[in-house]
Amino acid sequence: MELLFVALGGAILGIAARYTLPRRAEYGVVVVPAIGTATAAILWVALTWLGMAWDSGWIWLITLVGAAAVSAGAALLIGRTRAASDERLLATLSSGTATA
Structure with a gap:
């Protein structure tokens, strides 16, 4: 039952x-x-x-702080990587050097 609650907490932190x-x-x-x-x-x-x-309070603290840190890091990394990839693709497509 606790695993369900901790998974819900991780989802809420990911949404945040x-x-x-x-x-x-x-x-x-x-x-x-x-x-x-x-x-x-x-x-x-x-x-x-x-x-x-x-x-124990420590397992809850470690789990939820870890989930928040990984969620924030993933959001920042994925957003930055995707934006850079889109900019490179746009530059390639607008220069006319793209091949099919």
């Missing part, structure tokens, strides 16, 4: 990262929340395998 960081028009609506959800679930399972108790 998507709508508070720049260049959100460069990638899909579900990409960053999905990354937040997956990160939270993976961190939670890894920490429980390492012996952390589910009712």
